[in-house]
């Protein structure tokens with residue numbers, strides 16, 4: 001017998017919103033999850049109108065408070081099985097905490113919160129309520145990110161000496177916030193974005209790629225947060241020089257004034273035996289360079305175990321690839337892989353059996369907390385003229 005679809009409730013997503021749509025497609029990707037309810041907008045009347053006009057039938061609510069209260073009263077199987085939070089950063093903490101307390105698993109956008117205290121409270125609440133909680137660090141969902149992690153963490157490029165992890169965009173190079181672009185308006189406002197625009201928005205993705213692929217943590221940071229566009233309250237260019245937990249060094253850097261760059265997220269890792277590079281705008285491949293050998297380009301779904309460099313490849317990793325090579329997986333597939341993995345944990349939670357929200361398949365609440373701690377340390381460092389700050 002096939003499983004019933006899990007029901008997902010959206011928090012945010014109306015009024016021309018962006019990231020709800022890739023998420024929603026990813027939720028529906030496998031036929032095992034569906035969006036059934038939503039609180040789409042802070043204005044209760046608009047929220048209801050937008051829900052009525054949604055491209056398929058959903059139960060609209062006037063607010064996320066109303067959605068949480070009504071949904072938990074429904075019988076199991078009819079209520080939402082998890083909530084997806086796709087609101088601006090300052091509206092992550094409150095709905096996330098209310099869902100956790102109501103027993104509703106949460107998949108939340110990054111950065112997790114706008115303050116470190118809020119992030120710490122969410123970690124504590126997730127532990128207390130023993131509930132699945134995912135953070136939408138999209139790019140962990142690329143098969144090639146997982147494969148890069150396998151290569152690095154097997155020791156195939158040796159001990160890590162240096163990492164350059166970057167996310168470069170150009171869309172805030174001018175006063176985009178004055179041009180009616182809602183996504184720009186709230187990102188440059190400290191009350192809705194938090195203490196950092198560029199670092200919090202995309203520097204946290206570069207940080208997460210580094211931590212996930214290398215398995216290393218950041219021990220100390222020295223940061224410069226620049227604001228190149230006049231009269232902007234937050235950074236639009238963010239550079240951290242980092243000390244890694246193995247003694248190596250790294251740059252975690254981001255820019256939103258880098259004209260010409262779209263979503264130029266990438267990482268280069270230099271180890272004692274070789275180097276690895278990955279870029280999200282070409283997410284089907286991982287490049288490995290070894291001394292005095294031709295560079296190796298590994299394409300998703302065209303990888304051979306024991307090829308003279310790779311050893312055995314875990315079957316779970318091979319099984320995660322969804323298409324033959326050359327039929328490209330991309331952004332939506334990455335989101336779908338995260339929701340697919342989160343679904344497994346939600347189903348286990350609903351059945352009362354152990355689940356593994358351990359950060360191996362999607363970012364968890366501790367990863368979200370680490371992102372906020374990183375931003376907090378970066379801001380302290382920047383305020384002290386780039387002084388080293390312990391993480």
Ligand SMILES: NC(=O)c1ccc[n+]([C@@H]2O[C@H](COP(=O)([O-])OP(=O)(O)OC[C@H]3O[C@@H](n4cnc5c(N)ncnc54)[C@H](O)[C@@H]3O)[C@@H](O)[C@H]2O)c1
Nearest residue numbers: 012013014017018019040041042086087088089109110138
């Ligand atoms: N993972 C990624 O790759 C990625 C990409 C883009 C954005 N994001 C994150 O996703 C979040 C949303 O970003 P976006 O660009 O989609 O923003 P957006 O401005 O396009 O959408 C925000 C949505 O939240 C709604 N909203 C605001 N307050 C609300 C409330 N109180 N109740 C209900 N709805 C409310 C708005 O009406 C809108 O629908 C941010 O935290 C951002 O950092 C992540």
